[in-house]
Amino acid sequence: MAETNGYMRFFPYEEPYANQREAMDRIYNAFARGQDVLFEGACGTGKTLSSLVPALEYAREEDKTVVITTNVHQQMRQFVEEAREITTEESIRAVVFRGKGSMCHIDVGFEECQVLRDNTYEVVDKERDLRELEARQEELLEASREGDDRAAEARSAVMDELEQVEETLEGLEDTNTCEYYYNNLVGDNEAFYSWLYDDVRTPDDIYDYAERQHLCGYELLKDGMEGVDLVVCNYHHLLDPMIREQFFRWLGRDPEDVITIFDEAHNVEGTAREHASRTLTENTLDSALDELQDSDDARSEPAYNVIAAFRRALEETYEDAFGFGDREEVDGTWEDVSISNEDKRDDLTLNFLQQYTGKGIDTELELAVHLGRELDEEYEEAYKDGEATTRQECQTLRAAEFVREFMDESADLGQYPVVSVRRDEATDEVYGRAELYTCIPREVTAELFSEVYATVLMSATLRPFDVLGDVLGLEDPVSLAYGLQFPEENRRTFAVESPALFSSERDDPETQATIAGVLEDAVEFTAGNSLLFFPSYAEAERYHERLARETDAALYMDEPGTSVEELRREFVDDDGAALFTSLWGTLAEGVSFDGDDARTVVVVGVPYPHLSDRMEAVQEAYDRTFADRSGRDSGWEYAVEIPTIRKTRQALGRVIRSPEDFGVRVLVDKRYTEAGRREMGKYGVRETFPSEERGEMIDIDPEKLKFAMLNFYGDRDAWAGAPPTP
Incomplete structure (x- = not known):
């Protein structure tokens, strides 16, 4: 070593x-x-x-x-x-x-790019052949003029080959190619690579350089x-x-x-779970059926039969799941509908089996897949030959492969069938999506970690x-x-003995008054800015509106779809301000608030994710896969509690980022306290924190938080003027 x-x-x-x-x-x-x-x-x-x-x-x-x-x-x-x-x-x-989509100069999809690359390479290859053959025939012509009979014979063969290459190039004139990639292939790219490795270049740097030179930076990067x-x-x-x-x-x-x-x-x-999950929308099914209706292939009829049955089953499944008024509540985001039942298979599978009549699902799906592959090849050839301006994707192939996988795998351990709905904003129509959701991410990650x-x-x-x-x-x-290496006296972590904010408790007026009082004190008695994290954007907005009526502090509200960077800049430029956001938003991790940017961070409640059928499936899969002999509830612990506390710890880490930094972290919910650990069983989460973090937690009554914060910031002479009065 x-x-x-x-x-x-x-x-x-x-x-x-x-x-x-x-x-x-x-x-x-x-x-x-x-x-x-x-x-x-x-x-x-x-x-x-x-x-x-x-x-x-x-x-x-x-x-x-x-x-x-x-x-x-x-x-x-x-x-x-x-x-x-x-x-x-x-x-x-x-x-x-970075991904090709963000570096492409002509904005085409992956499939189109592949065809353009192949075509362009073929054109350049034939042009190279043409130049070499022309040079060779000139050499042979010179030799034959000097009396070399074998050279004349050889030149005749070269001329025949030259004619074939010219015909091929003429045929390629109408094909779709990429001018940027063409310049990559015919030019000397040493200047690019010399520039590339002279420093560490970002994808934006490469894009700008390549655009100026009319090159494809993405392909140059891949090749180099x-x-x-x-x-x-x-x-x-x-x-x-x-x-x-x-x-x-x-x-x-x-x-x-x-x-x-x-x-x-x-x-x-x-992220691994997202990569492993597969989806198929109702719109794709409709496109596949249109595609099959236009086909005169004998396999199109059985393919249409099986895909149409799945399409009808999907619609019936979500329509049956709607209660009174549910359809009108559907918006532009995907929302799951419950399809689980006491049988071994889900409602979508059972509806599909009921809807289907034919010579056999497996047989007709195989025919659909084979036909789809041939159609996909035809689309590629049409784009390659210039007969089409875009590279069409075969929807039949996509639909048939998904339905086959759905029927083969939806009952497997770790695979969970899901149906979701959303409203098309353009047509105002509700449509559905089938999904095979992967509950156990190691099905993706274990292979990677064993390979590298x-x-x-x-x-x-x-x-x-x-x-x-x-x-x-x-x-x-x-x-x-390794825990925080910075001086412990520069931080305090308080666990406030406020009501446990279960969803059933959040609407209670007394509970809301207690939480609002704690938040008002936290903002007022912070010598600087405060970050306030909630279990959802709705809860953040609730207390934002309430504190706006009760405090003169500048209050900022993070909302989905708004620019986080712009909001952050406005917030850190202020003083004595408070920023309200969801723990499940982008500000909870990967965003630094150094020094005076924020002094106090507050996490309100134990922000468990929405406990949907999907999450219950993950819990069940974890229970069955990681059954703990000690009797622990592996599903709840692995799937819900531990990820939630990781999120909470990420939020707490937004402040105190250097040895000179100081600040206060506040956990507002009885479940974080020692009393909560003793009284609330698995819902008391204090033990889920690492031991050294638990050791720093100070349990405190709601009305005493302001005094503790006043003392902490006062000991550091943190206020520019006189401190607030309790």
């Missing part, structure tokens, strides 16, 4: 924190043993460099590539800055990769990724199995030669590690946890 301090050549600052040096040692040694790492570090403790520095060193020694990934845009920007700092100490080849030390990318490049296979091919690496680092890794579970050489999963909120390892399918990982 190499000396572990060799990795310090990649550390861009004068001296690491004490915990950073220890973490780098342990992570490097884990790589040497081929182990994965679960790494929890509080906000501001240098997790990124603690993981990235030893990874780069080990990769340099063992000829591997490091891929660091996140699903948070701000973190992506941070990775770029860290990589640029590293290059000032040690030269590395780094690329930042071989031999890089570091790649920065989004989650989907690794969590989508098909994209991952292509991504590693672009890297020129086998999976075992890749080290992956996942930031904000508490989000991997949900090693993985670091890092976040401020990963614990309990055993639960995360189970859910994601990690085998024998190394676990590291």
